[in-house]
Amino acid sequence: MKKLLPAAAAVLFAFAATSQEPAATLKIWDNATAPHSNRIVLAPGEDDPARTIRTTETELCIYPADPARATGQAVVICPGGSYLGLAIGHEGHDVARWLSQNGVTAAVLKYRMPNGHPEVPLEDVQQALRIMAGLEAGATGFTADKVGIMGFSAGGHLAATASTLGAFKPAFAILVYPVITAEPGKGHQFSFDNLLGEDRTAEQSEYYSLQNRVTEATPPTLLFHSDDDTGVPPVNSALYYEALKAHGVKASLHIYPMGEHGWGFHTTFPYHEIWKAAVLDWLREINR
Template structure:
């Protein structure tokens, strides 16, 4: 156990020394295709088509943002940026959101997860390991662990957050999903996300298995959903179906559907309901139990 602790501490220190500064307190490399339980098969370098839009990821990292100690709530979140399982929007669905959570007393960890590339187990195991690290079940994040660890996800990152909430062996204490990809039903899904998650030759059975409205159970955590009525990229029915499934299983849930804004707004200032979603998140977090269930 001591060897594992020192290994993770070394990784934390080394990663921080060579990583760009986004306001994070520390950066932790979780693992890569050679050391993770499964590989996504990507062997070519990571890409960045424009600033903070990264793709072809084959290693998982956590960017840790410490909670403001004067406002600390005892909560932490793993944040999964979106990008259609092709890339990660690391700024408005990652770092910027993390800085806001931290300023409001919630420790935040932005997860750079590996693209599935037809291997759906890969991003899920990245998210589960990130949760375990923030829960203190794995070494490496001393000083950043919290009593209650939730998960936040946007778009395809919302699908990943919902996978962790419904399929993971380690479940988050709560989930906050922004315009999430949920269903894979033809004509009602974000086809690109499911193509990259499962492959274009996926079967109907595989599609149904990863349509997460079908995977909700009694262990799924309380969930907050935030979306726009005019989202043409990810149909709002993904969120409404998920909400219905949560209520069918007696899970505490809340949903806010804003009249406009489209898709992918995250932390953008031009989203007309930014102040409203921020207030909704903070108020909802205050309703949650004080300890991990």
């Protein structure tokens, strides 16, 4: 496995799974059955199915909405982890449980790492969206007419990729301290190295700088960032927000004074309650 750079270590954290189980876990596909392979070959002892580093299998863990509070919305959640692994606890299962308790069906996506093959995580998230929309089999009883996407850090980049480059677009997007741009001095370069390969070209970097891919068809988007985030600077969210508004897309941007990077659902984040309220308020607003 590639040795982590010091700057990346601040963005790649806590890949521990949580103990509470989802209502259903769907195994979507692996490198042998998916349209494309990430060409990761696991070493002996590295094939633990609970592994969240260098993933080679795609799974969807579904937390159904509380029936008494159901809004008719569903969201696919993409945890972050620099496109090397998944912070699937505080940026996945913890968030999903909270959303489900508030009437939104939440599905945590364990997506395959790109390993220089950017089509791989995109096809994983596209399939997950189609499953939750009832266009593919596997989620009977859990599907919704309005299926959005939520992503954290590199998972935010994947959520924005689905929103801009995906053939099947989500109904809405929630991006939390997302990686957006590969521009020097602005982007988290380690994530782009993992997505595109360390020999990526300037053209590839420009194409996957997603502020350049926004169109009128990009879904309404809610963005969050911390002003003191040095791992993924807040300019990432600002660039995406500006592009959304330039194309007439409904958007809202919240930049908190502090919090740094990677707070996810940690209650130690100073604006934890404010953030939760903002998410639920926005989901209610776009559901009218």
